[in-house]
Amino acid sequence: MRYKGPILTLAAGLVVAAVLMVMNLNVTRNRDARAAAAEGAATSAPTATAEPTPPPTTEPPAPPAPPATYAGKVNGGRATVAIATKEGQAIAYLCDGKSVEAWLAGTATNGELLLTGADSASLTGVFGNGKAEGTIKAEGRSWEFTVPVVEPPSGLYRAAENVRNAQFVGGWIVVNGEQVGLGVLGGTVTPVPPVDPAAGTVLIDGIPVSVNPVDGTTR
């Protein structure tokens, strides 16, 4: 049949799409399983894959959760937030890659996040079961977020060094190869080049600056 070609083309596209979707479901299932194990989730049922279920309101038990970093876009997608937790301590970074950025530090205990930063920035929320959600306030604005656990090399990265006699502090949030970052050089917010988590160095103003992964206890 002369006219079967286009139908075969569509079918081939559909088959490729189906195979990729099955592979994707496996990827997220493995990730959720790892996240659940990392959380030490007491529930016997594993979390379903990528289901937009409402968060459970029950508080997780008291023992300190193992280290975990939660990262992703805030609701609306206008900025990205990363929260690194370890031994009850937490560091968070909010960044839109253009002009807004804020570092916050605080506690992550009993499934609750309580962080503060400069200029009355604050982050409150809950974490557990592979995700963190809450509200972050900075620069007079407020964002809500629900973000998943991410695994290295995804995570939060920070650089703090002197560059040409000016204090430089940079932050990068890497989520599955996509990243957003900003720096403050001598008090001015400045764009930064993307960081290669494996290399751990970026050039700022021509000077190599070391970039380190952040966990909840980094101070």
Next chain:
Amino acid sequence: MSQDQTASDPVYVPVSTTGFGPPSPVPPPPPSSGVAKLIVPVAIGGAVALTLGVYGRLHEPTFVAVNLAGFSGPLAAKAWLTTGAAFFAVVQLVTALAMYGKLGITAPAWSGTVHRWSGRIAFLLAVPVAIHCLYAVGFSTAEPRVLVHSLLGCFFFGAFTVKMLVLTRKGVPGWALPLLGGLVFTGLVGLWLTSSLWFFTNVGVTF
């Protein structure tokens, strides 16, 4: 390229069948019955576009998906796959113009084969990109570029479906295939501009 207006305007879409049509001596059938033959393909294509958009909106973004080996990350992989698709789309445009006699040359006999296979390759390059977009990121209205990209993505696969289905039908109006081809091409170029070009200018030309 000839001095013809169509050659200088890549998205030229004819609205009249005068002096236009496939290189076939068969006279076009009555327009009323021909247009009716477009209804089912257009309805199916619309359903495809709508399904993609609704899925992308409802599915909670995972930020995780299978990635193509050899690239630094999914964004780089998608930027280059889309660039590959856009390259073959240009091949599509040139071979289509040749087949419709708009280049001022006699179309080589292999134009049709090149047109079909460049289209298949472009489509199959675009599918993994769309799957990653839909699964890991989703339909987003966060900023104008992303909104336009989301809409174009749904539109592109809907329009492509219509084009494929119309190809299998006999007796469709002569303007249908050039129109649909132009829409698919415009959609893909728009997708490239709102993704790959953004990536190359904001992140860098990296693999």
